[in-house]
Amino acid sequence: MILDPMLLSRLQWAWVIAWHILLPAFTIGLASYIAVLEGLYLVTGWDIWFRISGFWTRIFAVSFGMGVVSGIIMPFQFGTNWSRFTDATANVISPLLAYEGLMAFFLEASFLGVLLFGRRLVPPWAHFLAAFMVAFGTLLSSFWILATNSWMQTPAGYKVVDGRFEPVDWSAIVFSPSFPYRFFHNVTAFYITTAFVVMGVGAWLLRRERAVDDARMMIRMALGLLVILVPLQMFLGDQHGLNTREYQPAKLAAIEGRYDTAQPAPLTLFGIPDDTAATMRGAIEIPRLGSLVLTHSWSGAIRGLKEWPADERPPVAPPFFAFRVMVGIAVIMLIIVVTGQFLQLRGRLWDATWFLRLCEFAAPLGFVAVLAGWITTEVGRQPWTVYGLLRTADSVTPSLTGGNVAFSLACYVAVYLIMFPTGIAFMAGLVRRGPRQAELEEPPTEIESGRPHQPFDSAARAAPPL
């Protein structure tokens, strides 16, 4: 078997970013949630906000720590495995990445210390400020990284000199055509993901009659947010789709499983894509629905992949199936949220054990949807790194051998398979411990010159052997 450095580099990129993306998907929403809770606590002084915030802050600390270390790996991948991409695009996209570091990472890292360890060292308003800054930092981070990704998807504001991209118009580069859609679609997805986790954890606590007030408040807050965000997300997704049709028609064709141009176009619900024969096997289609959904008219045209040469087509199966997973989850989410709202209006939410159980199962759904959406958009961009301009094959580092990359990929796989399950187990342990007991055991008034003996969570575990 011949080891192909490009294929292995792609696998390595996919592996490190797929794990990494799960953490922002959770921490961006959670940081905002904690900031809201801290704000409510600052204004009202009610203990319930303090307890819920403390509970989620401990979980946030673990996930954010994993997000930081897995995130530091990402920028170096550009150099280690994609040096030709770097050489070609750095003039245009590297400042966007650098701005992410400058604006977001420093903000998050500096204020995170105060948020986690500074409860007793700074006044309450400063603690709220720290929570707010961490949340703001995570949003800035999304802004810049999605600006970078959007430019790779729908490049604008550049000229090509000697095979390298040079900047012409920075606002066109930052606000490239797909950016506003991608940004709002992603941030909304992250908020929804977090809200489903909060609701699931609340349901889990409630079914065990643990910290009942706190659990009910979590469910109420999450449900209130989701009722707005889930339908909004469907609208945003639809708009994003229209944008993709305009700027990345080949990706849209792959998502739809459409090899032949059609007008009016049916909607392919399911089928088995066959790229070599350029045909869908066993396709189940609904006439005209494709045109209606994707062009918002009865007779709009959808271009098929056969309009592009074979070496400019993305593989169909990954975007086709991943997109269906994402949309399927959106529908399930909508059903859950509407059901929950209905039960709440009837005053039966707290008694509906079956619904609480459903919420527990639904907790990880957002993560699956985020990954599916990411596969849809990134594999759909292939065979390009900069859409239509720079091929993935021309992006990889020339000095790498297949063996080099196979080895590094194996290392990343091994380390992530240790780190992520451990982190998830720790977070599960924090959830099991619940909010109330830990907050009560922690002496809230004691002030020390340095900091608590352990960064946080000191009371929730046995004292260390001195």
Add this chain to the structure above:
Amino acid sequence: MVLDLVPLWTILLALAVFYYVVFDGFDLGVGILYGLLRDDAARTTTMNSVAPVWDGNETWLVFGGLGLLTAFPLAFAIIIPAVYFPILIMLLALVFRGVAFEFRFKHMTLRRLWDGAFCGGSLVATFAQGVVLGTFIQGFKVDGRHFAGSSFDWVSPFPIATGVALMFGYGLLGACWLILKTEGELQDWARRAAGICLVAVLVAIAAVSIWTPLARVEIAQRWFSWPNIAFLSPVPIVTALIAFGEWEALRRRHELTPFLGAIALFLMSFIGIAISLWPMIVPYHYTLWQTASSPSTQAFLLIGTLFLLPVILMYTAWSYWVFRGKVSGAAGYH
């Protein structure tokens, strides 16, 4: 006329790298020393002395990397592939070390394992950074705009030696940080550790100062040709004076001076390397100007950087201020 931003970016990048080396240097050094401590309470104190700040310190690594990528992208595209494995090892070591901060306190039964991850991760990450430095000074095989050597070019005596030397260098910074942040027996222990590391660091500085001019004729000419030798002779003299002052400060049980002295030693070494290599950024092939990104790119990031960097330094200083003073928990150590 377009203003040449290369000198400004060179200064900014040099400052960022130096800041990273000093600040993540001391918390990596604390991690290395951590493994030599046997007492659990002392370990807890040691780890707590860096827990609130390590994350911010490590962020400068990202900024250094992205700064190089933005201001001198060709250098990034050649250097990083050349140190493919040292970078891989460093990143994975930083992963283990970073999560150990969170995991150690949450898992009593596996505490020993995460202790090992914290110390081993710090040690390996430091070694890998030293190897990157050594490979950088040694120079790269370049063909056009690509690195043309193999991914194992770093496996040679000089980079390995700088890797080991940096362990002692960061160990010195870490020990001086502990002198500043702890009291009693732990502080005495840190003082002894600082003394040992200082001797090793001075040996390493001397060795590199002899090795590099012998290995590269460009470096020998830079330092020993007339009139350079007259202008540059203060560098080794000042370094020697700082080394003597550092030794005295440790002997007289000062608390802050050793940390400042260690930073000064790093600064002199940094200046020494800069003098040897200037104006190369891909040693012996490309200068800073040849690898620079477009003026528009440098300007676009510079505007934000000049505005944001002071703000970042201000709130970084604030977070250090919040956690000022001795780390509590040392009482449990006795």
